[in-house]
Amino acid sequence: MRLRSVVKLYKRWSIIILVCLPFAAFLHISFGQERKIDNMFLELDKKYRLPEQWSVLPFELEDPYKRVKNGPPLVNVIYKAKVDWLSRWIANPKKVVANAKMPNLGLDFDEIQAVIVFLSSIAENDVPQVTWDEFLLKKEDDLSEDEYDKMDKVFNAGKGVWGRARCTICHPIKGVGGNVGVGPDLGEITTKINRNWLHSWLGNTKSHFPDTMMAQYRFTDQDVRWLVEFIMRDTQFVPEEKDDEASSAEPDVKILTETEFSSLRKDASLIEKGRDVVEKARCFVCHDIKGISELMPVVERKRDGLDGFEKLLYDIRCLTCHRIQDKGGTYAPNLTFAGSKIKMNWENEFLQSPDIIRPLSQQMPKFNLNENEAKAATEYIEKSLLIKESLPDIFKDAPPTAEIIAAGEKLFYEKGCNTCHAENITKGGGVVGPNLATVGDRLQSAYILYHLKNPQRANPQGVEPNFGLSDEELKLLVGFLMDHVKKKEGK
Incomplete structure (x- = not known):
């Protein structure tokens, strides 16, 4: 290796050791795809959600935001990513994926080439080869009319799976979407992967990356095939064409081709050089890398024995969006007291087939949970996720009268609740807050009272503002909202 490169790497190594590792070792901060949760949310939780209110849980929650290493394992990365993509990625990650968390290591082409050859040398298992219909492997212009019609049906079925899975909640596409903030931008994903790897990933994400924050959807093989076709063909996943002026303004970046790589991949000296670059660049701070001595060893979690709701939490990564006690995200509703809030019959149906409740993009994906999985979740929620204090139920003995409901409706509009909430399909209303058309089916009346009394505490x-409602006003509003059930929805 040239002296200049050695000096450059030594300087970079020294900076990383002095600056990064103390934080990683002692504060357990990760440098991969960790999403920083706004301190405002954490302070509000601290103020209003006192630990003594929490139920004792039967198992320790795993917080996906507290991973020691956030980057994926690199053992089989050569099968995941195309060689030319890897070459461009290592040279300048943010140039390839705008929201990339990986830093620019400043490697020259010889070093990048050596790293890719080294990563190839540690690969274990090739991607399973999938048998595809011949017409699906053709470019669109090469398809006959009959083949195009068949492909189009598969493509549109995949588009439906994509929509139900709500992938854009986590993944931006060319900078748009990805509100949760944990997924890479998929705007040029077709330049990175092949359809066989994508099929394998969507079928079992955890086998590729056990700590991934992506949910393991209960897709059928047909679902996966449809989804792969949509992703591999839709223009939103293909790089936008650049005009000649923009292309000429960009500096040329040397790319390792598949042909060049094939002639180099068994070169022992390059493998050793690549290992040296990876060690000095401290890539193992974020990635598990086979054969590399680690300054930051990872304690492997044993997940083989997981069952019930604990297994579900891991498989579909509920805490990427939701929060339970002091762990998880803040994008979706806090589930700490869900057992005191939600009616379990409704929750069971919702988990199997999520309906639209919250506004805009805050819709729960359809994970395709089966009846037993939904039952395990609702039983756990009902038993463990509770407010310790007993909540008064003013309509426990008798439902609200027509007079109470009418007075509650008048109060609802007087207070301007319809500015943020829609309570009736025909009347409409705001979209900032959840739709209340069937809130009586969804929420327990005792919780509705608890929420209205002090929204910030709930x-x-x-x-939602705290209106300082009197006991009588609370009774009227609770009675009115309890009357919002499916049978009233069209009135």
């Missing part, structure tokens, strides 16, 4: 992240 939901510190919410924007």
Whole structure:
């Protein structure tokens, strides 16, 4: 290796050791795809959600935001990513994926080439080869009319799976979407992967990356095939064409081709050089890398024996969006007291087939949970995720009268609740807050009272004002909202 490169790497190594590792070792901060949760939310939780209110849980929750290493394992990365993509990625990650968390290591082409050859040398298992219909492997212009019609049906079926899975909640596409903030931008994903790897990943994400924050959807093989076709063909996943002026303004970046790589991949000296670059660049701070001595050893979690709701939490990564006690995200409703809030019959149906409740992009994906999985979740929620204090139920003995409901409706509009909430399909209303058309089916009346009495205590992240309602006003509003059930929806 040239002296200049050695000096450059030594300087980079020294800076990383002095600056990064103390934080990683002692504060357990990760440098991969960790999403920083706004301190405002954490302070509000601290203020309003006192630990003594929490139930004792039967198992320790795994917080996906507290991973020691956030980057994926690199053992089989050569099968995941195309060689030319890897070459461009290592040279300048943010040039390839705008929201990339990986830093620019400043490697020259010889070093990048050596790293890719080294990563190839540690690969274990090739991607399973999938048998595809011949017409699906053709370019669109090469398809006959009959083949195009068949492909189009598969493509549109995949588009439906994509929509139900709500992939854009986590993944931006060319900078748009990805509100949760944990997924890479998929705007040029077709330049990175092949359809066989994508099929394998979507079928079992955890086998590729056990700590991934992506949910393991219960897709059928047909679902996966449809989804792969949509992703591999839709223009939103293909790089936008650049005009000649923009292309000429960009500096040329040397790219390792598949042909060049094939002639180099068994070169022992390059493998050793690549290992040296990876060690000095401290890539193992974020990635598990086979054969590399680690300054930051990872304690491997044993997940083989997981069952019930604990297994579900891991498989579909509920805490990427939701929060339970002091762990998880803040994008979706806090589930700490869900057992005191939600009616379990409704929750069971919702988990199997999520309906639209929250505004805009805040819709729960359809994970395709089966009846037993939904039952395990609702039984756990009902038993463990509770407010310790007993909540008064003013309509426990008798439902609200027509007079109470009418007075509650008048109060609802007088207070301007319809500015943020829609309570009736025909009347409409705001979209900032959840739709209340069937809130009586969804929420327990005791919780509705608890929420209206002090919205910030019930939901510190919410924007609903505290109107300082009297006991009589609370009774009227609760009675009115309890009457919002499916049978009333069209009135």
